[in-house]
Amino acid sequence: MATAMFGERVQRLADAKLVRGEGRYIDDIPLEGALHVAFVRSPFARAKILSIDCDAAREMDGVAAVYTCDDLGRLDLEMPLLIPHPSLTEPRTQRPLAKGEVFHVGQTVAMVVAVDRYTAEDAIRMVDVDYEPLEVELDLEAAIKVDAPRVHADVANNVAAQFVQTVGDPDDAFARAEHITKIKVQVDRSTAAPLECRAIAARWDDITGELMVWDGTQAPISVRGGLASILGLDEDKVRVTAPDVGGGFGQKVLLFYPDELLVPFAAMQLGRPVKYIEDRNENFIGSSQERTQIHELELAATKDGEVLGLRDSFLHDTGAFIPYGIAIAQVASTSIAGPYRVPNIWVEFKAVYTPTVLVTPYRGCGRPQACFAIERAMDKLADELGLDRFEVRRRNLIRDEDFPYRRDGLVFADGLPLEHDSGQYGKALDMVLEHIGVDAFAAEQEAARAEGRYIGLGLGFYVEGTGLGPYEGSHIRIHPITGKVYVNTGLTCQGQGHETVFAQITADQLGVAVGDVIVVEGDTGVFDWGVATFASRAAVVSGNAIHKTALKVREQVLEAAANMLEAAKEDIVLEDGKAFVNGVPDMAVTLAEVATASNPLRYAFNEAAKTSTQFAPAFNHDGPALGEGDAPGLEATDYYSPPHATWAYGVHAAIIEVDPGLCSVKFKRYICVHDCGRMINPTLVEGQIMGGVAQGVGGAHYERIEYDEDGNPRNANFMDFLMPYASEVPPVEILHLETPSPLNPLGVKGVGEAGCIPVGQVLVSGVADALKPLGIGPLEHVPLTPDMIFQALGGEKDE
Amino acid sequence: MTRSIRKVLAKESSDPRREISLSVNGEAVTRSVSTRLLLADFLRHELGLTGTHVGCEHGVCGCCTVSIDGATARSCLTLAVQADGAEIRTIEGVAPAPDILHPVQQAFHECHALQCGFCTPGFIMSVVSYFEENENPDLGEDAIRDALSGNLCRCTGYQNIVKAVRRAHELMSGEA
Numbered sequence: 001m002a003t004a005m006f007g008e009r010v011q012r013l014a015d016a017k018l019v020r021g022e023g024r025y026i027d028d029i030p031l032e033g034a035l036h037v038a039f040v041r042s043p044f045a046r047a048k049i050l051s052i053d054c055d056a057a058r059e060m061d062g063v064a065a066v067y068t069c070d071d072l073g074r075l076d077l078e079m080p081l082l083i084p085h086p087s088l089t090e091p092r093t094q095r096p097l098a099k100g101e102v103f104h105v106g107q108t109v110a111m112v113v114a115v116d117r118y119t120a121e122d123a124i125r126m127v128d129v130d131y132e133p134l135e136v137e138l139d140l141e142a143a144i145k146v147d148a149p150r151v152h153a154d155v156a157n158n159v160a161a162q163f164v165q166t167v168g169d170p171d172d173a174f175a176r177a178e179h180i181t182k183i184k185v186q187v188d189r190s191t192a193a194p195l196e197c198r199a200i201a202a203r204w205d206d207i208t209g210e211l212m213v214w215d216g217t218q219a220p221i222s223v224r225g226g227l228a229s230i231l232g233l234d235e236d237k238v239r240v241t242a243p244d245v246g247g248g249f250g251q252k253v254l255l256f257y258p259d260e261l262l263v264p265f266a267a268m269q270l271g272r273p274v275k276y277i278e279d280r281n282e283n284f285i286g287s288s289q290e291r292t293q294i295h296e297l298e299l300a301a302t303k304d305g306e307v308l309g310l311r312d313s314f315l316h317d318t319g320a321f322i323p324y325g326i327a328i329a330q331v332a333s334t335s336i337a338g339p340y341r342v343p344n345i346w347v348e349f350k351a352v353y354t355p356t357v358l359v360t361p362y363r364g365c366g367r368p369q370a371c372f373a374i375e376r377a378m379d380k381l382a383d384e385l386g387l388d389r390f391e392v393r394r395r396n397l398i399r400d401e402d403f404p405y406r407r408d409g410l411v412f413a414d415g416l417p418l419e420h421d422s423g424q425y426g427k428a429l430d431m432v433l434e435h436i437g438v439d440a441f442a443a444e445q446e447a448a449r450a451e452g453r454y455i456g457l458g459l460g461f462y463v464e465g466t467g468l469g470p471y472e473g474s475h476i477r478i479h480p481i482t483g484k485v486y487v488n489t490g491l492t493c494q495g496q497g498h499e500t501v502f503a504q505i506t507a508d509q510l511g512v513a514v515g516d517v518i519v520v521e522g523d524t525g526v527f528d529w530g531v532a533t534f535a536s537r538a539a540v541v542s543g544n545a546i547h548k549t550a551l552k553v554r555e556q557v558l559e560a561a562a563n564m565l566e567a568a569k570e571d572i573v574l575e576d577g578k579a580f581v582n583g584v585p586d587m588a589v590t591l592a593e594v595a596t597a598s599n600p601l602r603y604a605f606n607e608a609a610k611t612s613t614q615f616a617p618a619f620n621h622d623g624p625a626l627g628e629g630d631a632p633g634l635e636a637t638d639y640y641s642p643p644h645a646t647w648a649y650g651v652h653a654a655i656i657e658v659d660p661g662l663c664s665v666k667f668k669r670y671i672c673v674h675d676c677g678r679m680i681n682p683t684l685v686e687g688q689i690m691g692g693v694a695q696g697v698g699g700a701h702y703e704r705i706e707y708d709e710d711g712n713p714r715n716a717n718f719m720d721f722l723m724p725y726a727s728e729v730p731p732v733e734i735l736h737l738e739t740p741s742p743l744n745p746l747g748v749k750g751v752g753e754a755g756c757i758p759v760g761q762v763l764v765s766g767v768a769d770a771l772k773p774l775g776i777g778p779l780e781h782v783p784l785t786p787d788m789i790f791q792a793l794g795g796e797k798d799e
Numbered sequence: 800m801t802r803s804i805r806k807v808l809a810k811e812s813s814d815p816r817r818e819i820s821l822s823v824n825g826e827a828v829t830r831s832v833s834t835r836l837l838l839a840d841f842l843r844h845e846l847g848l849t850g851t852h853v854g855c856e857h858g859v860c861g862c863c864t865v866s867i868d869g870a871t872a873r874s875c876l877t878l879a880v881q882a883d884g885a886e887i888r889t890i891e892g893v894a895p896a897p898d899i900l901h902p903v904q905q906a907f908h909e910c911h912a913l914q915c916g917f918c919t920p921g922f923i924m925s926v927v928s929y930f931e932e933n934e935n936p937d938l939g940e941d942a943i944r945d946a947l948s949g950n951l952c953r954c955t956g957y958q959n960i961v962k963a964v965r966r967a968h969e970l971m972s973g974e975a
Contacts, residue, residue, distance in 0.1 A: 011908060018916030019904040019923065021850015021890030028849035033810065061813040064806070118835060119812045195854045195862055195917040195953050246852070246917025247953050271805050280855040495915025495954050683911050690956030691914065718859035718951070726947040726957035731940075755956075 005504040006746075009683040010514055012500045014493075023244040026199035026214050031273035034201065035064050037263060038120035040110035040127045041285065042102035045138075045355035045711025046151065047131035049100055052110060057126040062119040064270055066127065067111045067262070069097040075265055079256050080226060083325030087163035088351075090155045093323045094358065096258040102131070103151055103320035104356050105712055106285025108258040113266050113274060136355045136711045140294055140315050143352050151320055151353035160322045161351040165333060167409040168344035170300075173309025177300035181381040185780040187369045187760065189292040189317065189705040190698070192362045193723055194494070196246020197283040200259050201275035202267035209233075213240045213264055218253040219532030221490050224524045226255055227264060242522035248494035249695070250361040253534045254288050254324060284716035289705055290328060290362035292317035295373040297336075299381050300344075305392040307381070309344035312336050312373065316366075318351045319359040326351055327413050328359065331465070332366030334410045334418050338374040339425045339463050339649055340396040345407070355711045361534065363695060365413075367757045371462045375761040376780055379768070389765075390433060393461060397425040404742075413535070414468040416644035422739045423649055423675060429461065431735055432651040432673040441655070449773060454660060455668065458766025459653040460758030465645035466676075466750025467540025467741075473529045474545040476506065476553050477635035480599055481606065483577055483592030485510055485517045487549075489542040490530020492522030496688065496752065498538055501680040502546050505746070509550035510557065511574030512591065529639070536648070536750025539680060544640035544744045552636035557591065560598045560634065564589050564618075591634075599632040600625035646741040648749040650674030652693070652758045654730070656766030660774055660793060663786035665701065665767055667730035675737040677749035685751050686734050692755015694729040699756065700763040702728065704783050760784075819883040823848070824892030832879045839863045841879035842889055850890035850920045854951070861950030864921035865889050871928045871949075890920035893927060903927050906967035907960070914954030922950045926964055930971065938965055 017023055054066040069076045079093045098109045110127050114120035135149035142148055143158045151158055174180065201214045211233060217223050220240040228235040245252065259276040267274040278287065293316050300309040316329040326349075333347040378396075382389035398405045403422050410418040441457055448455045475488045487506050493499065503517035510517075520526050521542075530542075554574065561579030562569040571582045580588035589597075596608040597618065604610040611618055619625065626632060655668040672689055679685045702722040706714040715721045732755075740747030760782035767789060768779050777792040791797055814833035821828055823846060830845055837856075842848045842865070854862035856875050863875040866888040893901045900908065903926050913919040929946045930936055937943075943964045947957065 012911065014916070015908040015913060016900075018913055018919055019900060019907050020894055021848075021920040023850075023916050025849075025852070025917065027853075028843070030847065035808070062809045062811075064808045115809050115812050118814065118833070193953060195860060195915065195951065196852070197854075245915065246854075247915040249953070270808065272808060280857065280860075495913075495917075497914070687911050687914060687955060687959065690958045691954045692956075694956035695953070717857060718855045719857065723951055723953070725949075725951060726944040726961065729957050731958050731961075732956065 005507045005514055006680055008504065008681065010500055010504055010681055012497050013503060013515065014497065014499050025196055025244045025246055026201055026216055027275070027277045029201060029214055029243065031201055031203060031275065034273040034275050035113045035115065035270060036117040036120050037259065037266065037274060037276035038112050038117060038124050039108045040124045040129065042098065042105055042107040042109055044102060044131050044133045045105050045136045046134040047102050048134065049098060049102065049109065050130040050132055053128040054110060057112060057123040060123050060126060062115040063123045064113045065266065066123065067097065069095065069099040072096060074232065075230065075261055079323060081325065082255070082323050083327055085161065085326050088161040088322065088326055090160045092152050092155065092160070092321055094258070094321045096261050106357055108286065111262050113270065117277065138354060138707050138709060138711055140292060140317050140352055140354065143354055144315065144350060151355050155353060158353040159350050160318055160353055161326050163326060164346070164348040165410050166346050167407050170309045170311060170344040170346040173344035174300040174311070177308055178303045179301045179385060181299045181301065181377055181384055183377045183380050183780060184294065184296045185373045185376050186294045187291050187372055187782050189289050190362065190703045191284065191289040191705055192249035192251035193283070194247030194249055194251060197278035197280060198252060198257065198287055199277045200263045201273060202264040203273040204268040204271065206271065209237050211238045211264055211268065213238065214243055215240055215260060216245045216252055217242055217255060218248045218492050218494065218534060219255055220492060220522050220524055221528050221530050222532055223255050223260060224528065230261060231264065239525040241525065242492040245492065245494040248533070249363040250365060250534065251287050252494065253532055254360040257287065280718060281716055284721070285357055285713055288358050288360040289319065290359050291369065291699065293332060293369040295369065297373050297377050299377050301381055303385065305381060305385050305387045305395055307340055307342050307396050310337055310342050312347045314349045316349050316351045317354050317359060319354060319356045321358040322351060323358065324360040328361055328366040331413045332370040334412050335367050335370040335463060335465065336374055337407065338371060339398055339461050341398055341402065356707060363692065363753050364756045365535070365753065367462065367464055367753065368699065368760060371460060371757050372760045372782060375460045375758065376764070379765055390429065390459070393429060394426060397429065398423065399426065400424055412465050412645050414645055418465070419644060420463065420647040421741055421743050423647065424737060424739050425649060428649065428651050428673045428675060428737055431737070432653045432671055435733070435735060436653045436655065436669065436671050454658045454770040456656050456658065456766040456768065456770025457653065458656055458762040458764070458769065459651065460761030460765065461651045462754070462757040463647055463649040464536065464750070464754050464757060466536035466648050467642055467646045468535040468537050469541070469642050470531060471639050471641035472531060472542040472545045473637060473639040474542065474549040475527050475635070475637045476549045477633065478553065478591050478595040480592060480595040480633065483590050483595065485512055487517060487519045487546060488527035489521045489546060490527050491533045491538055491542050494533065496538065497684045501539060501684060502543065504680055505543055505547050506550045509554045510591070512577045516577060536752035539748050540646060540744060540750050541640055541642060543680065543748060544746050545638060547746050548640055549636050549638040552638055553634055556634045556636065557594055560594050561589055564594065564597055595634045598634050640744065643743055646677065646743045646749045648676045648751060648754055650754055652762045654762050654766050656763065656770055658767050658770040658789070660771060663789040665763065669733065670730040671733045671735070673735045673737060674754055675739050676751035676754065677741040678738055678747040679736065680748065682736065688751045689734055689755040690732050692753065693732050693759060694724060696756035696759025697729055698724050699783060700760040701783050817880055819880055821882050821884060822886045824888055834880055836879045837875055838877040838879050838882050839874035842874060848889050848891050852917050852920060854917065859951065860918070861921040861925065862918050864924040864950065866924060866928060871925060890923060893923060901927065902970035903967040906963040906970055910959045910963040910966050912955060912959040912963035918950060918952045922947065922952065922960060925950055926967065930967070936968065938968055
């Protein structure tokens with residue numbers, strides 16, 4: 001038996017072209033005669049538009065067209081509400097171009113199409129828009145007051161949705177409590193900041209009536225469906241493909257951004273290819289962001305620290321629009337009990353409009369906020385009861401024998417009941433504490449203090465519902481000429497290495513080299529059943545679809561090879577791209593030969609084909625070449641639809657040194673124990689974790705989108721929005737735990753978002769531990785800046 | 800949608816233009832360019848060398864890193880006309896042959912030092928010049944991270960890029 005590829009550290013197949021600079025991102029695709037788009041964007045957070053004068057811009061050399069909402073015909077609409085929910089009583093979505101009013105700085109007001117981006121940017125400055133600014137409220141807690149200025153004139157209190165979910169009998173739990181811990185925590189807004197900004201190009205073919213769209217989206221099939229319905233085209237005439245995409249992290253799963261509709265529209269109108277390559281400033285003011293939530297959480301506990309119940313009421317900032325529904329708040333609210341049993345839960349949220357760029361999922365999607373809230377509360381509970389914070393966790397963790405652990409009453413973001421399917425939570429906690437040397441640490445901490453140095457141990461436990469439905473599919477074909485295996489699936493890759501792990505899954509069933517498996521995804525012209533890349537779901541949902549499909553093709557190969565080799569099917573072995581009789585490797589046929597023989601031919605275009613032509617001995621001369629119900633070739637299609645999300649988890653711990661003078665922090669060590677079920681490729685899993693932790697470090701300490709009180713973004717660039725460089729991110733020591741998911745054939749769980757989830761808690765709890773002897777006040781807000789540490793130490797707030 | 804009459808559309812802008820001559824990856828190039836064209840756009844859209852990426856257009860992310868007369872530079876902060884007479888090297892000029900990777904490229908692959916690959920050419924250009932400028936490069940953790948701190952990566956967390964720098968040094972020293 002050849003070595004299984006599943007679980008191996010296979011090097012990535014996509015790298016060879018990428019390290020040479022031969023990737024094909026959207027702006028790299030040569031489009032002869034392409035026109036370029038730039039947008040006139042609102043400089044006000046809220047304003048009425050009194051007039052728009054485009055005449056001067058339209059007359060400029062090199063300008064092909066200038067559009068306002070009045071020029072869009074059927075595209076002058078409110079864009080789709082993607083995920084409706086009964087609690088979302090006041091949904092508002094954006095328009096391709098503003099109509100009469102604007103709702104955030106950066107909103108698209110007019111579109112210029114010109115010969116190049118330079119000319120287009122000149123022209124947007126010639127569009128004269130007359131605004132009447134309106135009052136705004138940026139503060140989330142003030143925004144829900146009765147007399148607060150409204151983002152949408154007809155939405156009182158700025159509340160888009162309000163939702164309550166309950167598990168057990170929380171009132172009873174609080175009545176029985178021996179101790180109640182109350183905490184208020186806040187997480188501020190950040191942004192995905194993929195290195196490649198969003199991009200889209202479109203070409204309309206007048207002759208065939210076909211619209212070709214290159215879109216850096218995470219959801220090309222959905223974009224295709226939306227484009228066809230909004231533009232009034234047959235689905236078959238619209239092809240959407242996501243080529244190489246330079247990172248997504250959720251920002252690129254939203255559809256539609258204005259440009260995604262308007263670029264194809266302009267290409268159809270103008271008869272030239274059109275492209276929009278978002279620049280960095282536009283990415284900050286026009287593409288979605290996430291994170292701001294304020295939680296007020298209470299734990300009802302016994303004196304021994306057993307949590308009887310939890311109440312959480314939180315505000316979720318959804319920006320000016322809510323096209324992605326309540327997904328983020330729903331994920332946060334259903335993840336609020338973390339890894340703990342907590343039999344009684346009451347969780348409520350309000351999704352609140354603010355006059356800022358819209359909020360949709362960014363890697364983590366509500367989980368970092370929920371993790372920060374419950375983990376800060378657990379630390380506080382331990383503190384108040386005078387118990388060890390790790391012991392309090394241990395007493396409440398879901399035990400191995402509790403799985404599957406269901407939280408009846410909570411509906412997760414997939415619309416299905418919430419059930420933690422498998423795990424070894426207690427073991428994970430023990431592993432991380434042992435690895436970091438928790439017993440020796442107390443002495444180190446003491447010794448450091450004696451030298452005037454302050455080190456602390458931070459720890460955060462997270463859970464992550466991954467692999468959400470509804471489904472993904474796969475099509476596999478063995479090519480008769482080369483014997484290479486072609487695998488298609490509908491979702492997309494933004495650098496995760498799908499092509500490699502999907503090839504590993506396929507190679508195991510078909511006995512071919514990983515390099516002979518060619519994965520094509522994210523192209524509706526190739527495979528157009530499926531959903532999108534989000535919620536750490538590709539390995540789980542597409543991975544299992546591919547596995548199931550490969551099993552089907554394997555059966556076909558075994559059957560055909562058994563016929564060719566005149567052997568029993570059970571005796572056929574697939575290895576090295578060949579089928580042979582077990583123990584007799586000389587009796588072999590290549591997969592190309594099997595594929596060719598499975599396809600009755602008339603023409604002998606190569607040596608192998610001769611065996612399959614109509615006068616060849618092996619040809620069926622007694623009747624139809626293909627039996628009733630048979631299909632030519634070796635190929636199959638299958639789908640995987642998960643019963644519900646599968647729950648990954650992990651614990652991160654760090655040793656953090658704080659300089660109380662400078663209020664600066666440094667990670668001395670960072671350790672991650674995680675469990676994403678069976679790992680397809682540990683190297684790629686580690687890559688996901690390390691990248692997630694880096695993003696988490698950004699969100700924990702550096703990255704905050706800042707608005708002034710008028711709603712102007714103050715740091716919409718990479719100079720002022722502090723994304724960590726190599727010099728700010730610690731090396732991560734990773735320990736793997738593998739508890740298979742019982743929910744899917746491969747036993748896998750998702751890992752894409754995991755790394756970023758607990759980092760805020762790790763940093764903050766570490767700083768609190770380090771500065772405890774200095775009497776530091778509560779730290780309940782991330783990103784934790786030096787100024788916040790300064791204030792917690794009693795320093796005056798610098799206004 | 801009703802079809803409108805096609806307008807006559809310009810093919811290029813009316814910007815003032817100037818002829819420039821330079822060497823790109825060892826090849827002599829003479830082109831007439833708009834005087835405000837960025838070097839990055841010139842390389843990408845005039846010459847078709849699209850491996851040089853543009854990630855921020857304000858000199859922070861490092862995706863557009865190239866070498867100008869042997870010095871590491873941001874091609875998004877340089878005008879094409881400023882490169883008149885210069886020797887430019889881009890990511891496309893790093894590998895010694897079409898089927899052979901430069902040791903730095905090889906190391907990035909071996910160490911899983913890239914994910915989406917958008918920042919990768921810029922990193923590779925920076926690392927190649929780190930080795931070219933330092934005969935005995937400091938391979939300590941802090942020194943490597945300092946050398947990498949002109950480039951942003953949003954995918955990898957940098958750890959495997961640090962590893963790739965050490966691996967590249969091994970490959971170049973024949974310790975493979």
